[in-house]
Amino acid sequence: MSVEHKARKRFGQNFLVDQQIIGRIVAAVGASPEDNLIEIGPGTAAITEHLVRQCPAMTVIELDRDLIKFLTAKFSQYPEMKIVNGDALTTDFSQFYGGRELRLVGNLPYNISTPLLFHLLGSGHLIKDMHFMLQREVVDRLGASPGTKSYGRLSVMIQYHCRVMPLIPVPPESFRPAPKVQSAVVRLKPHKIKPFVATNELLLGKIVNLCFQQRRKTLRNCLKLYSDYLVDIESLIDLAMRPERLTVSDFVAITNAIDQFVENS
Ligand code: SAM
Numbered sequence: 001m002s003v004e005h006k007a008r009k010r011f012g013q014n015f016l017v018d019q020q021i022i023g024r025i026v027a028a029v030g031a032s033p034e035d036n037l038i039e040i041g042p043g044t045a046a047i048t049e050h051l052v053r054q055c056p057a058m059t060v061i062e063l064d065r066d067l068i069k070f071l072t073a074k075f076s077q078y079p080e081m082k083i084v085n086g087d088a089l090t091t092d093f094s095q096f097y098g099g100r101e102l103r104l105v106g107n108l109p110y111n112i113s114t115p116l117l118f119h120l121l122g123s124g125h126l127i128k129d130m131h132f133m134l135q136r137e138v139v140d141r142l143g144a145s146p147g148t149k150s151y152g153r154l155s156v157m158i159q160y161h162c163r164v165m166p167l168i169p170v171p172p173e174s175f176r177p178a179p180k181v182q183s184a185v186v187r188l189k190p191h192k193i194k195p196f197v198a199t200n201e202l203l204l205g206k207i208v209n210l211c212f213q214q215r216r217k218t219l220r221n222c223l224k225l226y227s228d229y230l231v232d233i234e235s236l237i238d239l240a241m242r243p244e245r246l247t248v249s250d251f252v253a254i255t256n257a258i259d260q261f262v263e264n265s
Pocket of ligand 1: 088107109
């Protein structure tokens with residue numbers, strides 16, 4: 001079955017047409033029938049039609065109602081497949097868990113990719129892995145090391161929760177319509193045991209936020225809000241440093257120290 005669908009900009013629709021790239025994504029996922037596989041934004045089914053052969057009971061979540069009609073007709077011979085008309089940004093992913101870790105896949109709409117990643121981290125403990133197509137620049141930020149241009153809030157928060165593996169660079173010509181930017185596929189694997197554990201993850205988010213809002217300032221300046229506790233933190237970390245030099249483990253150490261002082265004060 002073919003689809004006559006005009007790509008909608010507001011839904012971030014850039015459909016994959018490059019069969020070689022599609023094949024590489026499907027191989028990287030390596031789905032099997034027993035997987036709890038969920039594709040976000042199946043669109044016109046470029047990846048879905050391969051995945052469903054490997055995992056007939058997969059779930060797809062698509063926002064565009066017109067595409068739901070198309071998908072329902074196209075996959076009528078897959079009675080176990082679940083086709084959900086919904087917004088991945090507000091979907092409670094724990095509803096799909098049922099004791100089986102989730103495997104998420106998606107050529108994500110670029111306009112929602114960062115909030116969606118943060119939303120998914122909330123269910124990170126239920127997720128086995130995620131394979132996502134994102135803007136190349138976002139993939140660079142996810143995997144960036146301290147001291148590099150791409151290193152920032154996204155790098156710290158994602159690396160706190162996940163192992164980041166950039167997999168496949170994808171040029172604009174692989175899509176219709178072609179986006180203006182380069183893309184890349186990344187694998188994210190939530191840590192089963194986190195290498196560094198923040199005693200208060202909300203506080204970690206807040207501290208990382210504060211630090212990268214003013215990345216050229218010193219830590220002492222960025223953390224003015226916590227100036228009462230900075231004397232105690234000074235033994236842990238040089239407050240004259242810029243936040244962009246701090247590792248995930250440094251941010252966790254600062255968070256845990258402040259959390260402890262706040263609790264005891
Ligand atoms: N997977 C298809 C492909 O690779 O050709 C389509 C990818 S296209 C970049 C993104 C898809 O996500 C579109 O089908 C779009 O309608 C859908 N979408 C956009 N926002 C969404 C949301 N909030 N929740 C679920 N799907 C969404």
